[in-house]
Amino acid sequence: MRSFRVGGAVRDALLGLPVNDTDWVVVGATPEEMIAAGYLPVGKDFPVFLHPRTREEHALARTERKTGRGYRGFAFHASPDVTLEQDLARRDLTINAIAQAPDGTLIDPFGGQRDLKARVLRHVTTAFREDPVRILRVARFAARFHDFTLAPETMRLMREMVAEGEADHLVPERVWQELARGLMEDHPSRMFDVLRGCGALERVLPEVDRLWGVPQRADYHPEVDTGVHNMMVLDMAARLRAPLPVRFACLTHDLGKGTTPPEVLPRHIGHEQRSADLLKTVCNRLRVPNECRELADVVAREHGNIHRSGEYGAAAVVRLLERCDAFRKPQRFEQVLQACECDARGRLGMQEQPYPQRDRLLAALQAARAVDTAAIAARAREQGLGGERIGEQIQQARAQTVAAALQTSSASAA
Known part of the structure; x- marks a missing residue:
């Protein structure tokens, strides 16, 4: 032995x-x-x-x-x-x-030592073709060893496997396992480059695959192509050392742009809700963990509003915080903001731009959470007010506090 x-x-x-x-x-x-x-x-x-x-x-x-x-x-x-x-x-x-x-x-x-020195990813034997998970593993290794090239014969073999239908038989749990590991590499976009190159992305994540070739407004997106933008966002998440839920949210935040009617392109009005709807399909199919699913849903629905939040008054900011469930889950909201920062900076020429929305909204949340909601509710009940009216009074008190905080923040910035 x-x-x-x-x-x-x-x-x-x-x-x-x-x-x-x-x-x-x-x-x-x-x-x-x-x-x-x-x-x-x-x-x-x-x-x-x-x-x-x-x-x-x-x-x-x-x-x-x-x-x-x-x-x-x-x-x-x-x-x-x-x-x-x-x-x-x-x-x-x-x-x-x-x-x-x-x-x-x-x-x-x-x-193997020869290929390590040459920086090449190469399959061992043609037995490789018998297990479709190896397609995902090669893509993941390409994201880990980003300076390695993929041997042409290995890419050719992977294309043949996809054409023969092997990728259609991947087990959802294994797809998610390999996807999650690849997302956490230093260059996650390379995983998707390889999956696209062999045709497997269309089989395992068609909602992401269809983003390439979809134009966006050049004044907001100098890189224009939605798929290119999506990968820039993902690599920005890796650069910022974001955790897995943030990286998954970055991957899926713009899914709705792949279903924008051609006649209205390059505008993508309403893509946020379409993204959230498609996200549900992806999460159900791949059995994505709730932590990733829930964060990605908030980012898909609200990333546009968070980007525009610098223009919002206090009342609108409070409503945004409520929709993001920031009062109950402040730590998750910080991750939502990190994903939105990746989205803003994952654009051509904007990688080094600041993201002031993050600090502004965190300051607003801190101020709003300091409001004594229990005391407000008790006073309201003494006045004979019910649930909806109590909620209105809490919202008003939060808006007043947020307004003062935002004014102080603006004065400090000036």
Whole structure:
């Protein structure tokens, strides 16, 4: 029984990057021998074990055979006679198919070190075509290793897979998993460049794919193309180190522009509500977590109003805060504003522009939250007023406080 370090840990070490997780492949062992040695079995689809001390994953060397469509259409074979090279042959990219023995010796039967030096993403064998998730993984690695090129033969193979319908059988949970990881890379737009290039984006996220080629008003969007703008917004979110919910909101904030009637282009009146409606479809299909779903909904509906909020008086600002549920969820509102800042700065020539709406609205929220709503409600009830009238009095009190705060803020700025 021999264990070899494999995959990302070897790749990242060779690139001089931090190694966070280490995976191992075990050759020449049976599940019974692993358990007898103290390993804890955790794999559902194939034999994977946790080391009794380090808790790192150790998988038995295995081969796989295609039995049906999609991610789950495989039969796995793990036995002591499966070699290390056979196991490496089933991996996605050559840079992920390098193993390292305990003595440091590298086992690299498919040229992974060569491709690391050449900065190339290349599939290992034609077995790549049997798993459509690999299309998403390659796109995600392109976002992580943004200075790597994608081998032409790998792009060609991915296009063939899409044409054969493999991308239509992707499991929603895996699509979201890979999408979320790709969104958190330093250059997330590259993931979508690759997915568009092979045709997979049209299959997994048609609502995003249709944004390219849609014109916008050049006075607001010098980059003109909606898809280009969308990617600039996403990369701005990465530049600002935004969390996943903000990045997802950036990706989906303008979906409605893809359904603007051609006769009214380049204007996109009402695209905010159309974006929110399309967002629901995307979130239901991909089973997007509520935290991402809810933030993206607010951004889709209100980003235009937030951009224009510098022109709003106190009462309009309070109504905007209420629609954004900012009083109950102030931390989420800060993320909404971050997404809107990414939208404003994700435009050609505007990347370094300030976004004063953020500070203005946060100051307004801080002032409005200081209003003692419980005291106002108690006084109103003493006067015999009911729910709607109480709400009106609270809104008026907040507007008065916000007006004073905004006046102070304007005076300070002057």
